[in-house]
Amino acid sequence: MSNVFIPSSIRDKATRDTFIAVVKELNTVKTVTTSATDPSIYTPGRPGDVIFSESSNSIWVFSGTTWVLAADNTTTATVTLFNKSSVVSAPALPTGSFTYTFSSSVLSGSGLNGWAQTPPSLNKGEYLWSIQAPAVSALTTDTVNATEFSAPAIIGIGGEDGLAGNFSDLQGAIAQTQIPAGIIDSTRIANDAVIASKISANAVGANAIAANVITGDKLAANSIITSSAQINSAIIQSGNIQNLAVDTIKVANDAITRQDFVSFTNQSGAGPYTFSFNVTMPFAGSIIAIANLEIFGTVGSGSTATYKLFIDGTQKAGIAYTGTSLAGLQTLAGGADVALGTRNITVEVSNISFTNPQAGCKLTVFRRFK
Numbered sequence: 001m002s003n004v005f006i007p008s009s010i011r012d013k014a015t016r017d018t019f020i021a022v023v024k025e026l027n028t029v030k031t032v033t034t035s036a037t038d039p040s041i042y043t044p045g046r047p048g049d050v051i052f053s054e055s056s057n058s059i060w061v062f063s064g065t066t067w068v069l070a071a072d073n074t075t076t077a078t079v080t081l082f083n084k085s086s087v088v089s090a091p092a093l094p095t096g097s098f099t100y101t102f103s104s105s106v107l108s109g110s111g112l113n114g115w116a117q118t119p120p121s122l123n124k125g126e127y128l129w130s131i132q133a134p135a136v137s138a139l140t141t142d143t144v145n146a147t148e149f150s151a152p153a154i155i156g157i158g159g160e161d162g163l164a165g166n167f168s169d170l171q172g173a174i175a176q177t178q179i180p181a182g183i184i185d186s187t188r189i190a191n192d193a194v195i196a197s198k199i200s201a202n203a204v205g206a207n208a209i210a211a212n213v214i215t216g217d218k219l220a221a222n223s224i225i226t227s228s229a230q231i232n233s234a235i236i237q238s239g240n241i242q243n244l245a246v247d248t249i250k251v252a253n254d255a256i257t258r259q260d261f262v263s264f265t266n267q268s269g270a271g272p273y274t275f276s277f278n279v280t281m282p283f284a285g286s287i288i289a290i291a292n293l294e295i296f297g298t299v300g301s302g303s304t305a306t307y308k309l310f311i312d313g314t315q316k317a318g319i320a321y322t323g324t325s326l327a328g329l330q331t332l333a334g335g336a337d338v339a340l341g342t343r344n345i346t347v348e349v350s351n352i353s354f355t356n357p358q359a360g361c362k363l364t365v366f367r368r369f370k
Contacts, residue, residue: 039067047319047331061290063333064307064319068288075102077135079144081115083152084126090152091115091129097145100135107144122158130155261363266296268358272350275361279343285369287311288335291347296358299327303354310346311336320351327354 031049038053038060039045045062052059060067079100083091091114098109107117115131122128133148259279267273279287291309301323309317309332316334332347349359 041066043067061331061333063309063317064331065317068333068335075137077102077105077142079107079117079133079135081107081112081117081131081149082119083113083115083129084120084122085129086126088127088154093131093152094146094149097143100142100144102135102137102140102142111146119156122156124158124160126158127154128156128158129153257367259365259367261365266358266360267349268356271352271357271359272348273352273359274349275347275363277345277363279345279365279367281338281340281343281367281369283369284338284340285367286335286337287343287345288366288368289316289333289345290364290366291332292362292364293330293332293347293349294360294362295327295330295349296356297327298355299324300354303327304351305349305353305357306351307332308348308350309334310344310348312338312343313346 031046032052033050034052034054035043036053037055038058039051039062043051045051045067047062047064049062050059051062051067058069060069062068077100081094085091094112094115096109096111098107098112100107105117119128129152131149131152133144133150135142135144261277267275275291281287289309289311293307295305297303303324303326304320304322305326306320307318307330308315311334314336316336317332319330319332321330345363345365347361347363
């Protein structure tokens with residue numbers, strides 16, 4: 001499909017992006033329609049048809065015998081920009097459109113009008129402003145229009161400078177035992193006031209850090225731990241991770257993954273033909289398999305062929321054809337909840353009754369870990 005028409009009734013940007021991504025993957029789609037409700041067992045369809053359900057914002061693919069719910073790979077982020085002014089009037093807003101890259105969290109493009117992702121330094125009396133916009137896409141980037149940003153809000157004001165001091169006078173002057181409990185807390189330490197170069201080697205040991213004082217939100221991204229060599233094998237173990245604190249959707253490449261099997265040799269002769277391969281599941285979860293069969297031969301009104309899809313030996317989809325429609329591209333789709341380990345998926349072509357039969361298979365597998 002070189003051109004894809006997205007109905008105007010699909011107004012949600014995330015849903016539109018997901019719809020486009022799924023359609024691009026299913027290159028044998030016959031029709032794309034919208035429906036007020038999810039399809040039922042009585043909803044007609046042909047193999048490869050796609051329905052967008054407005055009631056549940058979901059996408060369904062017809063396998064030949066049943067409607068199968070397709071997977072969603074949408075990524076979301078919040079883009080925050082900062083600017084400053086010397087009066088209580090918001091600076092000029094951005095104009096035009098920009099590109100947000102999810103992997104680097106960078107917004108690029110012209111027309112920002114002084115707005116930036118890093119807060120500017122403030123002089124006394126200057127106002128710090130902030131605006132936000134959503135970035136939602138099934139792709140690696142998203143287009144963010146200036147009209148999507150929120151109204152500017154003041155989030156800070158430049159204050160008086162503090163008194164100058166000679167920090168060398170404090171070196172070694174205050175010991176931990178000389179500071180009463182509760183005197184110095186996080187609200188009394190200016191941002192970036194304590195950096196690594198100001199802490200003597202081995203000055204802060206494990207016995208000097210109260211339980212629960214350092215949490216994930218206090219660790220700067222990409223700066224505290226830069227390599228696996230900095231993590232002792234005994235520091236992080238299963239007992240140190242709270243139940244459900246890290247789930248599969250927070251683990252890159254493990255929540256929902258896709259695998260294509262395309263290196264099949266065409267099979268010919270009397271049949272049956274069997275295309276078999278294995279999928280590794282490092283965790284228990286679900287498998288959604290979409291098989292595209294390409295059938296060749298001389299077919300007539302009495303020709304027959306049966307196509308079946310199995311997951312771990314259990315049939316998940318099947319089509320029995322009679323007539324000329326059995327040739328060309330056909331789609332089978334099915335899913336199953338499976339345990340961890342190696343899972344087998346088999347596509348079978350049998351009951352072949354036509355001249356010079358030949359078949360090839362391409363299969364796409366989505367793995368979702370629970």
